[in-house]
Each structure stands twice: as C-alpha cells, then as structure tokens.
Amino acid sequence: xxxxxxFVNDTVEFYKWSLTIADxxxxxxxxxxxxxxxxxxxxxxxxxxxxxxxxxKDRQPYTFRRTLIIYxxxxxxxxxxxxxxxxxxxxxxxxxxxxxxxNYSNDVNEVRIASALxxxxxxxxxxxxxxxxxxxxxxxxxxxxxxxxxxxxxxILWWIGVKWVPGGQAFLGASINxxxxxxxxxxxxxxxxxxxxxxxxxxxxxxxxxxxxxxxVTASHATQSLYTGCPFPNWMHWSLIGYTVSFLFLxxxxxxxxxxxxxxxxxGKPIANGTSVVANGxxxxxxxxxxxxxxxxxxxxxx
Numbered sequence: 535x536x537x538x539x540x541f542v543n544d545t546v547e548f549y550k551w552s553l554t555i556a557d558x559x560x561x562x563x564x565x566x567x568x569x570x571x572x573x574x575x576x577x578x579x580x581x582x583x584x585x586x587x588x589x590x591k592d593r594q595p596y597t598f599r600r601t602l603i604i605y606x607x608x609x610x611x612x613x614x615x616x617x618x619x620x621x622x623x624x625x626x627x628x629x630x631x632x633x634x635x636x637n638y639s640n641d642v643n644e645v646r647i648a649s650a651l652x653x654x655x656x657x658x659x660x661x662x663x664x665x666x667x668x669x670x671x672x673x674x675x676x677x678x679x680x681x682x683x684x685x686x687x688x689x690i691l692w693w694i695g696v697k698w699v700p701g702g703q704a705f706l707g708a709s710i711n712x713x714x715x716x717x718x719x720x721x722x723x724x725x726x727x728x729x730x731x732x733x734x735x736x737x738x739x740x741x742x743x744x745x746x747x748x749x750x751v752t753a754s755h756a757t758q759s760l761y762t763g764c765p766f767p768n769w770m771h772w773s774l775i776g777y778t779v780s781f782l783f784l785x786x787x788x789x790x791x792x793x794x795x796x797x798x799x800x801x802g803k804p805i806a807n808g809t810s811v812v813a814n815g816x817x818x819x820x821x822x823x824x825x826x827x828x829x830x831x832x833x834x835x836x837x
Contacts, residue, residue, distance in 0.1 A: 552698070555698065556697050556698050557636075557638055557648070557696075557697065557698060557699075557700055558638070559638065559640065559645065559648060559700075560648060560652065560696055560697065560700055563652055565655075565656070565693070566652070566693070566696065566697060569693060569697075572659070572689060572690060572693045573690070575659055575662070575689070576686055576689060576690055579662045579665065579685070579686060580686065582665070582666065582669070583665065583669075583677065583682065586666070586669035586670070587669060587674055590669060590670060590672050595670070595671045595672035595673075596670045596671055597671065598667055598670070598671060599726060599727075599728070601667075602667065602722070602723075602726035603723055603726045603727065605663060605667075606719045606720075606722040606723030606726055607719070607720075607723045609657070609660070609661075609715065609719040610715075610716055610719045610720050610723060612653070612657055612660070613657065613712045613713070613715040613716045613719065614712075614716050615650075615653065616650050616653050616654050616657065616708070616712040617709060617712035617713045617716065619646060619647075619649070619650035619653070620647060620650045620651075620705055620708060620709045620712065621709065622646075623643050623644075623646040623647040623650060624643075624647060624705050624709075626643045627641070627643035627644060627647065629705065631706065631755075632758070632759075632762070632764075633703070633759055633762060633764035633765075633766070634701075634702045634703050634705070634764075634766070635702050635703075635764070635765045635766055636699050636700070636701045636702035636703075636704070636766065636767075637701055637702070638701075644701055647700070647701045647705060648696070648700035648701055650708075651692075651695065651696050651700045651701070651704065651705070651708055652696050652700065654692060654708045654711075654712060655689070655692040655693055655695070655696045657715075658685075658688040658689040658692055659689045661685055661688070661689075662685060662689070664681075664685065665677060665681065665682070665685060668681075679784075680784045680785070680787075680788060683780075683784070684781070687777070691773070691777065692708075695770070698767070698770075699766070699767060699770050702766050703755070703756070703759055703764065703766040703770070703771075704770070706751075706752065706755055707748075707752040707755075707774065707778070710748045710751060710752065711748060714744060714745055714748050717741060717744065718741055718745075721735060721737075721738065721741055739792075739793050742785065742788065742789050742792070742793070743789070745785055746782060746785050746786060746789065749778040749779075749781045749782040749785065750778075750782060752774065752778045753774070753775050753778040753779055753782065756771045756772075756774045756775045756778075757771075757775060759771055760772075760775075
C-alpha cells in the first residue's frame, strides 16, 4: 500500500511540474485546463464498448442512413478546415518541413496553428461516434482491436500534444492525417447512400495504402528530426515514432487479411472478411447481403 501511495504522490508531483512547461496560450481553451474531461469521455467510450453490444443483443439494428451521410460529410468539412488552417498557418509562418521548433508566442500565425491542432484534437473525440454507430447498427465485427486502439488513444494523446506542443514539428502528422480523413470520410459518406454506390467505391484498397504511407512518412520525419538534433521535445519524437510504427504494423496486418488473403467460399460465394468492411458507411459485401436479406424477409429497418 505504501508503494502505491508513493507512486500516486510522485505522479501528481510530476504532473504539477509538467504544467510549468505547458503552453500557457491553451490552458483556458475548452477541454484543456484539465485532462479529466478527456479521460472521462474515453472511459465512457470504453464503457459503451461493454454495455452497447449487450443492449443491442436482442434488438434490431438501426440503419442511421441519413445520420451517417450528415455525420460523414460533416467530418469531411471539419478535417478540410483543419488541413486548410494548418497549411495556411504554417506557410505564412514560414515553417520548415525538416525541423520546426515550437513557437509559444502570440504571433497570429502561431495561434492559428495551435487553434487548428485543438480542432484536430476535438475531432478525435467526435470520432468516438464511429464506434457508437457500429454498435447500434450491430456491426460488432468492425469493432476490432485496431479500431478501438486507434480511437481511444488518439483523443488522449492529442490532448497531451495540444497541451504541451501545439505547433512546431507536431503540425506535419496532423496535417497529413487531416487530409487522409477528408478522403476517408468522403468514401464513408458516399458508401452511406446505399448499395447503388458500391460500384463507384473500388478505391477502398488504395485508401488503406494511403493511410500506411502517412504513418511511414510521419515516423520517418520524426526519426530524421531526432538524427539531426532538431530542438523539438525528444519525448514527443520517440512517442510519435513508437505510435506510428504500431499503426503501420496493424494496418499492414489489416491490408494483408483484407486484400491479400483469398476469401473463403461458402455456397459458391465469397465470405467477406470482417476487417475488410467499410469503417462506418453502408458499404461492402456483408452489409449489402444484410440489406438484401432484410428486404426479402420484409424486416423493418430502424432509423
């Protein structure tokens, strides 16, 4: 018990010390004064992962078609805004793509960059809705380890990023990811229109490749910065490298099972791999088959 007490006290003292080097510009921004709102939302997210499937077990799945269309294209707009603000802010501030320390001044462009990164952090909290829609639509096979790991960690880690390093080298990974999400949520939004759109969504495979490229670029960028001694916090560099490498392996595993493994056969038809289905739209083989079955049986859909 004494060991636990010392650990808690040391952790509290370390956190108090870390606040002395946090960015003073963001401390009064929404959600930034304390980590507890972010942690509380993340705990509610994990709780819903447990409660949600039990709640839906004996219920018919919702469709949320109109809701998904609005949500996905709303995320397109949000990520486009983030990408645009980071691009304009860093260009006007004369940012270097090789080495850029954090500038904690109240320069209009630096504040603009910090604000865009705050919106990026908020977007990761909004993305918890991806999982909520999965569970309420009974797409439990989509709530994989990769899915949960990605959603739960991004929101928490970017609170840390905005709290201590809302600028400098942190801009590149967020910029690339924002543009990737513009493409990704465009795909999901189109998929949400229904089966008639599926023939136009052949490029899902290349979206996954695009995602893997972003992790490789981000990890390489951080490694290069460490090698050249760029005056950006080393703990952020190492965290970014470890985090993006973990994603690279997980997405490579997803890509292999989704696109390289030969599909199993059942009744002469390919069985869709659970991880190869769209993330939150109405696309892919299994969902098309579900829709066709409901139509044949006359099962009502829930909106």
